[in-house]
Amino acid sequence: MKPSVIARYLDQYVIGQEDAKRILAVAVYSHFRKIARARADGVRMAKSNVLLIGSSGTGKTLTCETLSTLLDVPFVTAEATSLAHTRYVNEEIEAVLERLVDKAGGDVDRAGSGIVFIDEIDKLKATDGEQRGSSGESVQHALLKIMEGAQVKLRSGAYIDTTNILFICGGAFVGLDEIIASQTHGYGFIATQRGDNQRILDRLNTRVKPTDLFTFGLIPEFTGRLPIIARFHDLTREMMVRIMVEPKNSIYNQFREIFSDEGVELAVEARVFEQIAELAIEYKTGARSLRGIFEELITPILFVVPDQPDIAAVTIASLFSEPTYSRKAAPVNAPLAR
Ligand SMILES: Nc1ncnc2c1ncn2[C@@H]1O[C@H](COP(=O)(O)OP(=O)(O)OP(=O)(O)O)[C@@H](O)[C@H]1O
Ligand SMILES: [Mg+2]
Known part of the structure; x- marks a missing residue:
């Protein structure tokens, strides 16, 4: 090889x-x-x-x-x-x-x-x-x-x-x-x-x-x-962002799959990864704290999602704001209101 x-x-x-x-x-x-x-x-x-x-x-x-x-x-x-x-x-x-x-x-x-x-x-x-x-x-x-x-x-x-x-x-x-x-x-x-x-x-x-x-x-x-x-070399903020997103088995991909199994599309905006990287740099443990911070962000969402089958997508725009949920349109075969 x-x-x-x-x-x-x-x-x-x-x-x-x-x-x-x-x-x-x-x-x-x-x-x-x-x-x-x-x-x-x-x-x-x-x-x-x-x-x-x-x-x-x-x-x-x-x-x-x-x-x-x-x-x-x-x-x-x-x-x-x-x-x-x-x-x-x-x-x-x-x-x-x-x-x-x-x-x-x-x-x-x-x-x-x-x-x-x-x-x-x-x-x-x-x-x-x-x-x-x-x-x-x-x-x-x-x-x-x-x-x-x-x-x-x-x-x-x-x-x-x-x-x-x-x-x-x-x-x-x-x-x-x-x-x-x-x-x-x-x-x-x-x-x-x-x-x-x-x-x-x-x-x-x-x-x-x-x-x-x-x-x-x-x-x-x-x-x-x-x-x-x-x-x-010590990891830069850009490298940390890439670590969360790019590898085949990246933490983002792993969670997208978990949500997808629930029929939910997870979207985390780029800004969030930058915020997480910022925190991780402060913690000084290299890429090791990325997973913990990311999971802390996801945990409350993953707690409620399986109970609400009408959720179609979750979008996280910032580490410091509530996620937005979009719901499935009413199923076509639902009885029509008269
Ligand atoms: N360059 C990198 N690319 C992708 N992921 C990374 C990288 N560096 C660290 N990670 C992530 O951080 C975790 C910890 O990294 P790793 O165990 O390789 O650290 P280490 O350099 O061996 O540190 P230590 O000296 O503490 O043992 C990895 O499991 C991986 O998820
Ligand atoms: Mg090691």
Whole structure:
């Protein structure tokens, strides 16, 4: 599957985040090319695990889950925080791989070229004042081994080889921007010349460097195993409006279907989506609060509509005004008034 095909599929569900979608599409594509090469002529290439960085609610988990529905490979998600909250990290990691094998229908080889998404990886940082060897750090060490490629023994007694498993890690990394800003020293030792492409230089300069992640609190060996970094941008108001309306499974489409099952046409005017986006930006949880606000608006309407079969359409013009109901014309076979 070509990167452009993967990206176009993601476009149907994930609004914006074009860079991240492309980076992921290429990463997944080249990962499977590498595996195919290794199978064909034994040439092994180092794998490139991916790190996704972006504020809460900007689409990191959504993108990975969407990716998994497209690719015909076993895919599992794990929370770094739950790995950090156990004394038995290795068992917990084994359980993740165990789930991957389950997803592969028990086929250990197929699981061996699956994808593992580890969310909230930033929560593994060593916090100030905590001594070395904190739980977060020891989880990083434990993850290192399997990301690198190891033979892990499963409950069944079989071994799973993690060499060809693609690891995607995600996290919000709150405070990373300040670190990047405070550590930017121009283009380092790359001498720039006139005629160099300013856009490319800018991109090099704003990219997240392993040293930034180290300052943030990830251990160097760990950041070293995540060579590909994709950033998810904060959502703008326009993007939030599109999120509510555009995706196939958008919240607006979902509710239009529910109303349509009642024989009612739901129409929400553009202005309402803008108002909701405005509120969501204030709540600072990315797109996550959109659904809640929208449902709050719809709930009282959905409460009355099923009781009133003569309602034909509902129109909402503003978050701050009552909806207007239009009623069906009297049925033609109704007895005529004399
Ligand atoms: N770019 C986007 N396009 C479409 N929907 C989005 C987008 N970003 C967020 N959403 C919506 O917001 C919800 C939450 O997003 P998601 O779970 O991907 O956030 P996240 O980036 O993983 O955040 P966190 O760091 O808190 O885990 C999604 O289920 C989706 O409905
Ligand atoms: Mg997430």
